[in-house]
Amino acid sequence: MIQRTGVTAGAAALAAAGLSTPATAAPVTQAPDFLPLPEHAKPFPIPAEGYRLEPVGDNGYVVSAGVAQGYFFVTRAGVVMLDAPVAVAEFLPLAVKRVTDKQVTHVILTHDHDDHIAGATKFPDAKFVSHEMTAELLRIYTDPDRPVPDVTFSGKHHRLTVGGERFELIYPGANHEHGNIIVYLPRQKIAMMSDVVAPGWAPYLHYGNADHIPGILKAMDAVLELDFEIFLGGHTYRIGDRHDVEICRAFFVDQWNWTVQAMKDIPLDLSVVEAGNLWAAQAVWFNRIADHVTPRLVKKYGKELAAVDAFTHDNVKAIIVSSFTDDPNIPADALK
Template identity: 50%
Template sequence: MIGRRSLIRRGSAAAGALALGAGAGLATAAPASASAAPGTTGFLPLPEHVKPLPDTGDGYRLERVGRNGYVLIAGIVQCVFVVTREGVVLVDAPPAARAAIRAAIPSVTDKPVTHVIYSHDHADHIGAVGDHPGATLIAHKDCAALLAAYADPARPVPHRIIRDHHKVIHIGGEEIHFIYPGPNHEAGNMMIHFPRLRLAHMADVVMPGWAPYRAWGNADNIPGLLTAHDAILDLDFDTFCGGHVYRTATRAEVAQSREFFVDMWSTTVRKSSEISSADAAAAVAEKENVWAVQKVWIDRIAQSVTSELIDRWGTRIAAVDTFTPDCVGALVVSTFTDAPVNFP
């Protein structure tokens, strides 16, 4: 069943305006910001291990995985393709990587793309599938239902639908596992595992070495993100493709992403009980303006949580000072709407 769309995902101060240490009881220590040029805004410096690696000179990086697997990285988008006996199986077709896909696949094989697997329905991951006419399109049933509702010619409804939580399909001699842990970043967002290559792909759940994108990328089910992390870590893999940022991930980096999620959730729950909603109401001129009261309260939680996370994580992973307030705001709402029991 398709999960409900979370509509309240903001509820936090803009990261650029985050005033660390402002207000009673907030943490004040934070790593030094990178030097900002005149007219620009300073943020924490990126750790070296998250920065882009050298590319081919044509604007993309191609990493070989095993005998016949490849991860393609173009800017901050990633996809996977595997060369089988029959042809190429492509996992996602991001529009931002369109030119890179057209160049990279012919650089290693003259076989056509015979199958495109949709990780999920979002246009930034599958909006260029039309470049592969004649390919068999594969997706989870919830993804297919969303695409049918969109009726977007750039994202056709798949030909083959995965209805099981774990389905194994053989294509051109390659064993491919389709695993759906339930709604997470999006309803129908699947893991695709190539066990022989020790290669796993799942979009928009793990950003290797980075704090999460704004409000978890409009996540459909935030507690499901932890379930997805656990499902990834249950797999036997050496290389993980997360769909975004400059590098693939190791198992240790997926585990680190999980640790950050748990820390943010636990700290948000603690701060939600420590920071008074009554005090927030006292700061609003019209007490009946419940949206304003909620905003003040959630912004105070987001500011305090972000301060703590910068202290613990600011030098270990990238961009903790950017979208973390928005993510915390989404977590606050999730704690009393999704309201998971015995979590995390």
């Protein structure tokens, strides 16, 4: 069993956002300058309860604290939770009680990542639902805070209907994580997917420890095929929409295309390091490519997407490795 570090991804992201500081953090003498947050990407004040409760759709709610968001929908037969993030775990039962006497009957686990689901045990009587690949990973972890789901499905689609509300669970293939699914509520035109699009923000470091970076593009395209108006992304401060998915897709395509082009234009120079030290030569090459691509992305997207200058340099390097280790054959049509 793994040991939890005590600093969740959400808390780490919060700390990075300057919203909280871990007690053990070393003093920072000089922070680098970063672009200001666009207005639409700024945090909201957190009420005295310690979390925000915001309606979404006609029977849904967003529970948020910092950059973590959990969601629940009240149906005639009970409450369906979409993820149960650690950062809001203690607030979720309180939030449900504020709006309904109904019990939480289902928790849909979008993927196995701790920060999104390790609060699910707050609802021990609910059925946990996930893709089989998520269950497979949870069986490996044997983490008491992430129990193996009761209901799993394999393949690309599973329909869960609770109290008249349809939840279409769609698996677009490996993406941010194996097993990471879209949850689609067709009646309400709401699409939810964790960690593929952070509304209003540039991608997190290494696309959030992504399993399969090209699959992130496929996942965004699978979302965009749906008839939706509201997009819920699992992180950042506000509710998203179709435009948020479209601009993150455009950013991904530019980042991929410009990186692959720079790999052709900038030669790998073995003469700058000791003979035979190919890793050092590649480290120099990776940085040269990232130095070339990052400013272009910052210039094009820096006013519209938050924090483009935070992780893009690292993510260009992740794309270099992905382009020669993952399936590099993203169809040309998809890269437009």
